[in-house]
Amino acid sequence: MISQTDLSNTAAYDVKGMDGLRQSAKSRDPAALKEAATQFEAMFINMMMKSMRDATPQDGVLDSQQSKMYTSMLDQQTSQNLAKRGTGLADVLMRQLSNTTQFSAEDAAASPRASSMASALAAFRQQQAAATGSTESTGAADGKSLSDKANASQAPHVRAFQEKLGVHAEEASRATGIPAKFMLGQAALETGWGKREIISRDGSSSHNLFGIKASADWKGKVVDAVTTEYVNGKAQRKVEKFRAYDSYADSFKDYAQLITTNKRYEKVLANAGDASSFAHGLQKAGYATDPNYAAKLTKIIKGSLVG
Incomplete structure (x- = not known):
């Protein structure tokens, strides 16, 4: 029992x-x-x-x-x-x-x-x-979590992604004040809706949903992966070290800590009430080098996810 x-x-x-x-x-x-x-x-x-x-x-x-x-x-x-x-x-x-x-x-x-x-x-x-x-409005403001709100009108891969990670996004939302839908959209952009996750050499997932690199002060596990960086507007392929986690929940927790403790993202948090402002704030703060990052993220948040 x-x-x-x-x-x-x-x-x-x-x-x-x-x-x-x-x-x-x-x-x-x-x-x-x-x-x-x-x-x-x-x-x-x-x-x-x-x-x-x-x-x-x-x-x-x-x-x-x-x-x-x-x-x-x-x-x-x-x-x-x-x-x-x-x-x-x-x-x-x-x-x-x-x-x-x-x-x-x-x-x-x-x-x-x-x-x-x-x-x-x-x-x-x-x-x-x-x-x-x-x-x-938060992820569960009307008695439904983000995973509950995933519905048949969504593409199957979008619905599956939201149902799988919605609860972790809501947990991070309570710690950061950022709408869960925004973080879920960023995870979708970084991983291609889970199809392009960073994989370790043994084929296991790094559970890194936000493309966070392993800086010198990172004490956890790392994994090497090929990534595209834009230098002076031109795309270049590089091998970088990324953080690795034991679970998707840990990935959301680390993202929440990064966003709330790094001063470069203060304006991002201040404008977290609007999807476009949030996305452009991330790009301006240097989260990604892709010149179209904000536009892509805004499109995902507003066009694909429910919540």
């Missing part, structure tokens, strides 16, 4: 913990359903805290991208602790679930249209948005 996963005593951003919750929810144990409802409540609280942070001036002498990242992590954990005590939302979700017996907690999280839990959560979020007048 699968043991109950209690996330109340772990970090709110612990991906392994969330995976454990999904596994325990498969047992259809009422306690597991309760834990899933509590996590939805924590997500909702965190969304409200993020809205309040955004409405508060953050241009003091002690404010920086690093402080914002750690503040975001603190807010996530605070949301976890408040949800553990309970605000009433989890109880409402559980009452909604009690009206149906054919879905497990995992079904409820993955199929919002058939889920009373997701419907109730969406209703609460709509009420909060109406009360604050906020039009902000």
Whole structure:
């Protein structure tokens, strides 16, 4: 029998913990359903805290991208602790679930249209948005994750890419404030929708989704790969060293750290609310040498992805 996963005593951003919750929810144990409802409540609280942070001036002498990242992590954990005590939302979700017996907690999280839990959560979020007048949208703002939003109207390879990496993009979004859709689009551009991933000599994936090179201060694994660089507008093929990760989740985490701690990307974060501004900010900051990088990224974000 699968043991109950209690996330109340772990970090709110612990991906392994969330995976454990999904596994325990498969047992259809009422306690597991309760834990899933509590996590939805924590997500909702965190969304409200993020809205309040955004409405508060953050241009003091002690404010920086690093402080914002750690503040975001603190807010996530605070949301976890408040949800553990309970605000009433989890109880409402559980009452909604009690009206149906054919879905497990995992079904409820993955199929919002058939889920009373997701419907109730969406209703609460709509009420909060109406009360604050906020039009902000994140990857899961309407009760659906990016992977849930992938639909049949998309090309199969686009839908598969979004479903595979959507959850990691949303996690990075909570740490950086960059819309998950933007990061997913950049990963798609860098890897050709996953078809041109950087591969190690033994044929294994480097899991490097953002083409981040291994600088002198990089202490992790590396892999050599041929890349195209533009020098004075002319394309040149070079062999460069790139960072290698154990998982796609690690790739998103490292990207988030790079964007939030490197001063050259400060203006990128400041303009992360618009796809075109975000893409042009990356190019201006020197993220890529391709003169058409911003145009390509903007086209992918606006034309291929949903969210």
